[in-house]
Amino acid sequence: MVLDKEICMRKDKIVQGTLVSASITLFFIVGITIAGELYKVADASGKMVNPIKDYLKALHGHHWVGKGIWAVALFIVLSVLFSLVLRPSTDGKRIGSMISALTVSLIVCTLAVYGFFTYEFLIAH
Amino acid sequence: MSTFFAVLLIAHVLFGLVGVMASFRVTFLLIKSTLPIPALIRASMYAFFSYLISWFSGGWYYWKHYGGVVKPKIVDGAFPWAHLVFMEAKEHVFLFMPFATLCIALVLWLKADALQQDPALRKKLMVLSFFVTLLAVIITLSGVLITGGAR
Amino acid sequence: MSIEFGIVILHIIGTILGVGGATMIELHIAHALKDKLFSKDESTFLGIDYRMVRIGLIICVLSGFAFLLLDKFEGKTQYLYSGKLWAKLFIVMFIAGNTLLLQAHAINLYWGSAISFVSWWLAAIVGMFMSNRVQFDFFGTGGSLTTFFSIMLAYIVCVIVGAVILHYIRKRVATN
Numbered sequence: 001m002v003l004d005k006e007i008c009m010r011k012d013k014i015v016q017g018t019l020v021s022a023s024i025t026l027f028f029i030v031g032i033t034i035a036g037e038l039y040k041v042a043d044a045s046g047k048m049v050n051p052i053k054d055y056l057k058a059l060h061g062h063h064w065v066g067k068g069i070w071a072v073a074l075f076i077v078l079s080v081l082f083s084l085v086l087r088p089s090t091d092g093k094r095i096g097s098m099i100s101a102l103t104v105s106l107i108v109c110t111l112a113v114y115g116f117f118t119y120e121f122l123i124a125h
Numbered sequence: 126m127s128t129f130f131a132v133l134l135i136a137h138v139l140f141g142l143v144g145v146m147a148s149f150r151v152t153f154l155l156i157k158s159t160l161p162i163p164a165l166i167r168a169s170m171y172a173f174f175s176y177l178i179s180w181f182s183g184g185w186y187y188w189k190h191y192g193g194v195v196k197p198k199i200v201d202g203a204f205p206w207a208h209l210v211f212m213e214a215k216e217h218v219f220l221f222m223p224f225a226t227l228c229i230a231l232v233l234w235l236k237a238d239a240l241q242q243d244p245a246l247r248k249k250l251m252v253l254s255f256f257v258t259l260l261a262v263i264i265t266l267s268g269v270l271i272t273g274g275a276r
Numbered sequence: 277m278s279i280e281f282g283i284v285i286l287h288i289i290g291t292i293l294g295v296g297g298a299t300m301i302e303l304h305i306a307h308a309l310k311d312k313l314f315s316k317d318e319s320t321f322l323g324i325d326y327r328m329v330r331i332g333l334i335i336c337v338l339s340g341f342a343f344l345l346l347d348k349f350e351g352k353t354q355y356l357y358s359g360k361l362w363a364k365l366f367i368v369m370f371i372a373g374n375t376l377l378l379q380a381h382a383i384n385l386y387w388g389s390a391i392s393f394v395s396w397w398l399a400a401i402v403g404m405f406m407s408n409r410v411q412f413d414f415f416g417t418g419g420s421l422t423t424f425f426s427i428m429l430a431y432i433v434c435v436i437v438g439a440v441i442l443h444y445i446r447k448r449v450a451t452n
Binding site: 012025026062075091092095096099103110114117121124 | 180184187188192205206209210213214216217218220221224225227228231232235236239243245246249250252253256257260263
Binding site for chain 3: 126131134135138139142146149152153156157204255262266269270272273274275276
């Protein structure tokens, strides 16, 4: 009985941890994507370069591969952290709110990415 | 295109479509008044692993073939927006899928009892699954636009 | 037998299962609504019809995208911007979306069954237009966008007309 309750609490903490970290990871992906495109500096020859994208490329071979690796790493670290730190909930309300937060994050982040690249294309052409 | 990259592209599309159908099935089953939990867990796992395979196969194709061979054709052609808008967006938005679908699978696997007893919780998960499915469809259609832009 | 021919066969199988299943659903619903009750047998038959439509849709989607991949490998990517193709893609999405609405009881049978029935038949007809290069453009330009909107316009009209006809058929069956 005590073991059942302990297992139930652990499951709840894992679910909460992954839900919160997923939302944060989505915003991280958007953040690093937009920052990578907008943050430009002139190199020695005066040509504009993207330091963030170049750094990811130098480290991982391609900026997109780097973003994927960093997103996975962040998700794993945050999931473990939040699973340990968050208290288990007694009803479904907290998990329900976290699910809703992930839904909103998904919508906002998708609109942000499509919107950003559409805007970039329209101002450049 | 070499056979290896053709196989990667086929795998990317095939597993992407399987993922879309699995996500749709999760959404559909979550609408039922009595949840068929084993079927839901299976469908959510199929969705997650399909997107993973699609991610890796598409990613390798993108990294080693698309950038050097296909992208210049699109950007220099009549439909540059196919890459500059849709590919740029798709490659980043696709990264959302594994995390979102893993969360759905974990909720179904670890909180099945709560889902059966709590209609409000079930509805919220259904809404999340619906938007994951919708995003998967948008990504698929973006893929059609990108490929069509390479003449 | 070429790969293309193999994909055509698969796509036709999917279409037959889907269109046939959608048609049988309407016939079985009309029969079941005679006494306004769904008996166990009637529910069983409808369950089989729904499964047939589901299998048909899966085969159609997979073989449909196989066509697109073949176009890519053969260098005929211009077809991926065809107005008829995009109309079919949207109709398939309407079928899927309608399924969710029906399951959630968020749409009534009057419109839900009309959308399902008309979508399948129109998708099959548009497919025939594609393979026979039939032009379908109310605006006369022959462009992809105008073709797409022409088919969507025809789709809306067909759904409305289809809903009226199906309702009339159900009423006739109920009174016989």
